[in-house]
Amino acid sequence: MGDTPVITLNNGVTIPQIGFGVFQIPEAQTAAAVTTALEAGYRSIDTAAIYHNESGVGEALKSAGVPRDDLFITTKVWNTDQGYDETLRAFDASTARLGVDRLDLYLIHWPTPKRGKYLDTWRALEKLLADGRVRAIGVSNFLPEHLRAVADLGGTVPAVNQIEVHPALQQRDAQAANAELGVITEAWSPLAQAGVLGDPAVLAIATDHDRTPAQVVLRWHVQQGRIVIPKSVTPSRIAENLRIFDFELSADELAAIDALESDGRTGPHPDHFN
Numbered sequence: 018m019g020d021t022p023v024i025t026l027n028n029g030v031t032i033p034q035i036g037f038g039v040f041q042i043p044e045a046q047t048a049a050a051v052t053t054a055l056e057a058g059y060r061s062i063d064t065a066a067i068y069h070n071e072s073g074v075g076e077a078l079k080s081a082g083v084p085r086d087d088l089f090i091t092t093k094v095w096n097t098d099q100g101y102d103e104t105l106r107a108f109d110a111s112t113a114r115l116g117v118d119r120l121d122l123y124l125i126h127w128p129t130p131k132r133g134k135y136l137d138t139w140r141a142l143e144k145l146l147a148d149g150r151v152r153a154i155g156v157s158n159f160l161p162e163h164l165r166a167v168a169d170l171g172g173t174v175p176a177v178n179q180i181e182v183h184p185a186l187q188q189r190d191a192q193a194a195n196a197e198l199g200v201i202t203e204a205w206s207p208l209a210q211a212g213v214l215g216d217p218a219v220l221a222i223a224t225d226h227d228r229t230p231a232q233v234v235l236r237w238h239v240q241q242g243r244i245v246i247p248k249s250v251t252p253s254r255i256a257e258n259l260r261i262f263d264f265e266l267s268a269d270e271l272a273a274i275d276a277l278e279s280d281g282r283t284g285p286h287p288d289h290f291n
């Protein structure tokens with residue numbers, strides 16, 4: 018998996034600590050962006066059925082010529098496909114669009130508690146895992162009560178909970194619940210969609226280290242053990258975001274970024290999103 022550090026999931030599978038996110042990249046631009054990311058050295062790609070760009074990811078994977086075993090591909094089952102049979106069908110459709118016969122990580126995109134289907138959906142993910150169609154299964158946007166309900170089934174504990182985490186929204190309770198259950202926290206919108214990059218505290222730390230604000234924020238994440246999946250369509254930023262494993266923030270610098278918590282959620286609240 019190249020020079021990127023890996024994190025070992027609760028079933029022994031390893032995942033690169035940084036991946037390339039493709040949310041909001043239009044289908045027509047996705048293959049080029051993913052190709053740039055693979056050339057820069059990313060080996061983990063995070064997409065979702067609802068991003069409508071899995072085919073573009075697949076196109077880039079096919080032309081890149083990187084051995085399949087060196088890649089880590091994540092996609093997610095969308096809310097309207099929740100349910101046991103529906104999820105199995107959604108998995109087949111996603112893998113077909115991606116052009117792969119197995120996935121590395123499949124996630125339930127949102128708990129959508131009002132639909133009341135995430136436990137049945139989880140059982141379908143367990144079936145895909147048992148059948149060898151996916152190497153690890155997990156969830157996204159699960160609050161501690163949703164995660165505990167899955168763990169209480171007594172089967173597979175999710176390997177990952179992909180949640181919104183950045184300096185302005187740190188979700189410490191959710192991170193603690195993940196850690197307690199042995200679930201790795203993967204931070205989505207790790208840069209708060211660039212919203213925290215102009216913060217004076219981040220800028221000062223970046224100047225002191227001769228780094229960019231994005232590198233400082235990503236370093237703050239990885240130094241605390243989280244997986245990050247920043248998105249960019251800009252080649253220089255795609256490369257820049259990967260160069261975060263050759264410097265270190267001090268305890269005081271980590272604390273200065275921790276202090277930026279402001280309940281700054283950019284996405285919907287998991288209890289209300291359907």
Ligand SMILES: NC(=O)c1ccc[n+]([C@@H]2O[C@H](COP(=O)([O-])OP(=O)(O)OC[C@H]3O[C@@H](n4cnc5c(N)ncnc54)[C@H](OP(=O)(O)O)[C@@H]3O)[C@@H](O)[C@H]2O)c1
Nearest residue numbers: 038039040205206207208209210211231247248249250251
């Ligand atoms: N599970 C979920 O519900 C969920 C929800 C949201 C996102 N995600 C995942 O998380 C990934 C990342 O989240 P995100 O795309 O919302 O936000 P993000 O990665 O926090 O931020 C992306 C934005 O930051 C800019 N940017 C990236 N690197 C930069 C740099 N070095 N300097 C300055 N600006 C930079 C990008 O601009 P340019 O592209 O113009 O360069 C883009 O506008 C997504 O792609 C997706 O895979 C998951």
